[in-house]
Amino acid sequence: MDMIVTPTGKLNGEIQALSSKNYTTRYLLVSALSEGTSTILYPAHSEDGEAMRRCIRDLGAVVEEDSEKIVITGFGRNPHPTKELDVGNAGAVLRFIMSIAALLPEVNFINAYPESLGKRPHDDLIVALESMGVEIEHTNGRLPMTIKGGNPRGGKIKVSGHVSxxxxxxxxxxxxxxxxxxxxxxxxxxxxxxxxGQTLEVLAQAGIVIEASEDLMHYKIPGKQKYKAQTYTVQGDYPGSAAILAAAAVTESDVVVHRLMEESKQGERAVVDVLRAMNVPLTHENGVVHVKGNGRLTAVEFDGDEFTDGVLAMVAAAVFAEGTSRFYNVENLRYKECDRITDYLAELRKAGARVEEKKDEIIVHGRPEGVEGGVEIDAHYDHRVIMALTVVGLRSAAPIRIKDAHHVAKSYPIYFDHLKALGAKVEWVD
Structure with missing residues (x-):
């Protein structure tokens, strides 16, 4: 389905931040890797979470859930044999499960989204797993892929961190x-x-001992460890909230977002600092971000690698800032659900934004007066692009139509419900 975003001058109200997708997927996995029963409180409900739940069920975990929690009885080091796994369009789920699949004799990962996840490269993990004695059949480092493992070896392992x-x-x-x-x-x-840092935090909570160097480039991991069954509480999600906060920043607003911990290890918490640097009136106290936007922003320069999943929303805010903004060290955005530099900026230009790209930079020449809009935009099946383009639509002179906007459900199924609750004029159309 498509979404029509009509210019909206004012936003007002309070919402509870969605639970973190990143923490939910990690808690699901470590719960499955334990041999007891774990409970995850306030899990995120998203397509990524559904993909992880589907995969761990297929691998032998017992998963029971209600509106507030998920209870998982894990399979430990012995996942049940399965011939096929479907990770949907979830890149992180695919990559996490690839290593766990190495414990099995043979597993085929299907390519359900050839135009999105099917284009993403996984060569660096493939090379590392092959060095551990795992045989992998793949398509130029991409899906479809068959992993033939059963007895992966530890020892000295090297993996590139350049792409992801x-x-x-x-x-x-x-x-x-x-x-x-x-x-x-x-x-x-x-x-x-x-x-x-989030991965290491979750592993420590699960009772796993890992010695990491200060620069996070070297790790020592004792073997024969066991994951402990635990109760985990999922914190509020900064990546999804980034778009809500950006929407509040570019409009006349009085918006409150709850459950955003000040001391969170989510790098995207930096979006609060970005908006402050843009001179957006806001406070952040006791897990509550309160934005009283006036629609007036100033340009910024930030290292985007610190808050990868918040960059697109901040770029959308910068479209309306006075001056030229620069988000650098963001090349890894090219290897997501789409090329989040070239593809995203092409759609911003359609709406009237003045943006340019370099290999690892996004440069935004702000238009405080707003942009023209009045166009149909292709979000390339990418949830982050959908959310960010919505922010631009709120300050366009004419409505924009975002194609296939239902893919926002990958991480934030009720994103448009939240925006509508705050007063945004958004409407689903076939």
Missing amino acids: SQFLSSLLFLTPLLDEDSEIEVLHDLKSKVVI
């Missing part, structure tokens, strides 16, 4: 279960280090 930190996270979930101790060396650069 998800490859490293995947190995960190697997290696504690192996018979041998392991050492992981990260080659080249490591993108999204803050997200590795």
Whole structure:
């Protein structure tokens, strides 16, 4: 379905931040890797979460849930044999499960989204797993893929962190279960280090011991560890909330978002700092962000690698800032559900934004007067692009139509419900 976003001058109201997708998927996985029963309180409900639940069920976990919690009885180091796994369009789920699938004789990952996830590369994780004795049949590093494992070896492992930190996270979930101790060396650069911090936090909560170097480029992991069954509480989600906060920033607003911890390890908490630097009137106290927007913003420069999943929303806000904004060190945005630099900026230009790209930068020449809009936009099946383009539509002179906007459900199924509750003029159309 498509979404019509009509210019909206004012937003007002309070919402509860959605629960974190990143933490929910990690808690689901470590619960499945335990041998007891774990409880996850306030889990995120998203397509990514559904994909992880589907995969761990197929691998033998017992998953029971109601409106407030998920109860999981895990399979430990012994996932049940399954011939096929469907991760939907969830790249992180695919990459995390690839390592766990190495414990099985043979698993085929299907390619359900050839135009999105099917285009994303996984070569760096494939190379690392092959060095551990795992045989992988793949299509130029992409889906469809068949993993033939059964007895992966620990020891000295190298993995590139240049494209994504998800490859490293995947190995960190697997290696504690192996018979041998392991050492992981990260080659080249490591993108999204803050997200590795989330992985390490969740592993520690699950009772796993890992020694990480201060720069997060070297790891020592004792083998023969066991994941402990625990109760986990999922915190509010900054990546999804980034778009809500950006929408409040570019309009006349009085918007309150609850459940956003000040001390969260989510790198996207930096979007609050970005908006402050744009001179957006806001406070952040006791887990509550309160924006009293006036629609007037100033340009900024930020290292986008610190808050990867919040960059697109901040770029949308910068479209209306006075001056030229620059978001640098963002090349890894090219390897997401779509090329979040080239593809996203092409759609922004259709709406009237003045933007330019470099290999690892997004440059925005602000238009405080607003943009023309009045166009149909292709969001490339990407939930982050959908949310960010909606922000632009709120300050367009004419409505914009976002094609296939239902893919926002990948991370934030009630995004448009929340916006409508705050007064945004948004309407689903066939």
